[in-house]
Amino acid sequence: MCGVAGISLRQGCKIPSESLKKFIDSLKHRGPDGNGQEITDDIALLHTRLAIIDLEKGDQPITNRDGVILVANGEIYNDLELRKEMQFSYKTGSDCESALAAYSIYGERFSEKLRGMWGLAIFDPESKELVVSRDPFGIKPLYYAETDIGFLFASEPRALIQSGLVEAELNQKARDELLTIQFTTGRETIYRGIYRIVPGEILIVRHGKIIKRTIHQALPSAPQIKIDKKDALKKLEDILFESVALHQRSDVPYGMFLSGGIDSTALLVAMSRVSDKSVHAYTASFDSPNVYDESSNATEMAKIMGAKHEVVSVSEEDFWSMLPLVISTLDDPIIDYAVLPTFKLASVASNEMKVILSGEGGDELFAGYGRYRKAIRPWWLGGSKAMRSNPSILQTDVLRELPLYWRDGIKRAELNSKKDGRSALQVAQAIDCQDWLPNDLLIKLDRCLMAHSVEGRTPFLDPVVASFAFSLPDNLKVRGGRGKWLLRRWLYEQVPTSSAFERKRGFTVPVGDWISKRANVLGPLVAKQPGVCEICKPEIIPKLFEDRRPIARNASWFILFYALWHNYHILGLPIGENIAESLISQKYL
Numbered sequence: 001m002c003g004v005a006g007i008s009l010r011q012g013c014k015i016p017s018e019s020l021k022k023f024i025d026s027l028k029h030r031g032p033d034g035n036g037q038e039i040t041d042d043i044a045l046l047h048t049r050l051a052i053i054d055l056e057k058g059d060q061p062i063t064n065r066d067g068v069i070l071v072a073n074g075e076i077y078n079d080l081e082l083r084k085e086m087q088f089s090y091k092t093g094s095d096c097e098s099a100l101a102a103y104s105i106y107g108e109r110f111s112e113k114l115r116g117m118w119g120l121a122i123f124d125p126e127s128k129e130l131v132v133s134r135d136p137f138g139i140k141p142l143y144y145a146e147t148d149i150g151f152l153f154a155s156e157p158r159a160l161i162q163s164g165l166v167e168a169e170l171n172q173k174a175r176d177e178l179l180t181i182q183f184t185t186g187r188e189t190i191y192r193g194i195y196r197i198v199p200g201e202i203l204i205v206r207h208g209k210i211i212k213r214t215i216h217q218a219l220p221s222a223p224q225i226k227i228d229k230k231d232a233l234k235k236l237e238d239i240l241f242e243s244v245a246l247h248q249r250s251d252v253p254y255g256m257f258l259s260g261g262i263d264s265t266a267l268l269v270a271m272s273r274v275s276d277k278s279v280h281a282y283t284a285s286f287d288s289p290n291v292y293d294e295s296s297n298a299t300e301m302a303k304i305m306g307a308k309h310e311v312v313s314v315s316e317e318d319f320w321s322m323l324p325l326v327i328s329t330l331d332d333p334i335i336d337y338a339v340l341p342t343f344k345l346a347s348v349a350s351n352e353m354k355v356i357l358s359g360e361g362g363d364e365l366f367a368g369y370g371r372y373r374k375a376i377r378p379w380w381l382g383g384s385k386a387m388r389s390n391p392s393i394l395q396t397d398v399l400r401e402l403p404l405y406w407r408d409g410i411k412r413a414e415l416n417s418k419k420d421g422r423s424a425l426q427v428a429q430a431i432d433c434q435d436w437l438p439n440d441l442l443i444k445l446d447r448c449l450m451a452h453s454v455e456g457r458t459p460f461l462d463p464v465v466a467s468f469a470f471s472l473p474d475n476l477k478v479r480g481g482r483g484k485w486l487l488r489r490w491l492y493e494q495v496p497t498s499s500a501f502e503r504k505r506g507f508t509v510p511v512g513d514w515i516s517k518r519a520n521v522l523g524p525l526v527a528k529q530p531g532v533c534e535i536c537k538p539e540i541i542p543k544l545f546e547d548r549r550p551i552a553r554n555a556s557w558f559i560l561f562y563a564l565w566h567n568y569h570i571l572g573l574p575i576g577e578n579i580a581e582s583l584i585s586q587k588y589l
Helices: 017-026 079-085 097-113 157-162 172-181 229-247 262-274 295-304 316-329 339-349 362-366 370-375 408-417 424-450 463-470 485-494 511-517 519-527 530-535 538-546 550-570 579-583
Strands: 002-009 035-039 043-049 069-076 116-124 129-134 143-146 150-154 201-206 209-215 254-257 280-286 308-314 355-357 455-457
Touching (some): 002 157, 017 157, 035 069, 097 201, 143 157, 172 408, 229 262, 262 485, 308 316, 316 339, 316 424, 316 511, 316 550, 316 579, 362 463, 362 485, 511 519, 511 538, 519 530, 519 538
Parallel strands (some): 254 280
Antiparallel strands (some): 002 150, 035 043, 116 129
């Protein structure tokens, strides 16, 4: 895993050398093992490296014999297979070089050959074209801005801002999305003028201007396959084992995050089955009696599978001291309380690991969420209600004005997902795969792990696994009031004591309890923050923080997060030793 950045210049413009250094410095956490660059009259390509494969010779940029140049952030898991298939003169053992080989042979259709995750750029000196690509699920991030000097791109928005070539200006429409649905959708980010390259997208840029866009879809558009339970279980095992084996290719130590739920437990079993090595697993535990803690389930499964297991406590004190630091890493913000345990687990794992496998994507592909089951119920049984249609913050009286367009991005995803032949369940899954998965869950995994220079891998988000899982008949996904039925059944047959058919409880972090305990301190401080005063009624905020209702607690968490995020990423204020210190600024109070 690495950091990439670059510039495609408009004609007559020059590359500001001081900005290149700032690009590199801003991405060092993504690539602490070295950096490289390629600069011509037309482009600058920059790379910071986290060495995972071919530790000695895998430096980037990589140039082929025709002078075509690659910088990539990612992993190409079918690299060994592509090397056998393609007639290409490789220079390194880096898996990312197979992306360059595929482009050299297949041109703009190169991404269709790749199994992996990536945010990459390829410059062809003959055509003067810069090809910028992101993997179909959006596992790896990539952002861009179009400026007076040309087209800029980077692995993180903060790199574009810290280069001095783009301002950190707030996009108010995206802010409204963030405060209602906890993430932002589509191409626009929360910064005006900074955009995401959306999952699966390829941009062709010439002389600093985008001239073409194409998208390689992650999910199949074909209808459900016809398959019985026995064949489906066998097929699931084959493709899951293959994907896990590919995702375990590494020249450095790797482990996994084990929540104790179905997805991570299935991943633990698969990792144990395809390798002779003992799995090293990390699990978060919480010090609150008001949330369900799955660490005991995780411990039991780790013992059964012979895994080395570390339970990492995430406490109220961690919340108080760690939250500002976590938010400082989330330049593309997500108000997801799971960032706290993910960040701490990454911190602990980084002492021994450079690669972590995670179960992200299992719920979306095998239909694990309760909202999916609601989506397929008839209206008289409480079904057919649109997802994310009643945010907590809109059920309070805290906002100065109710946002008008906060659900436009979700509506766009709903429209895009209704393709011919898809069932109502598949439509609900596709909606989440378009925005919730890449713009919340995968941002969380990327930023929290890369803050500690650890690579995150997601075996469920493999094109072969995804194509199979998404195309399954609805009754192999949802059965007997349970989601992920086929995955549960497979897990039960592998380990009958795994509690595979227990009802899904959801992963919860007790942020509401922790906020309530310090509401008398936090409420008045949050009410004074500049970003909060722009959008909220300050006089109501202390009362909101004292309110113990779930709706009020959730709204308080959203507003606290936004106050800290706005102070750091928009106003440029420093973070303190804890939440209170980070909210106190003599400049404003």
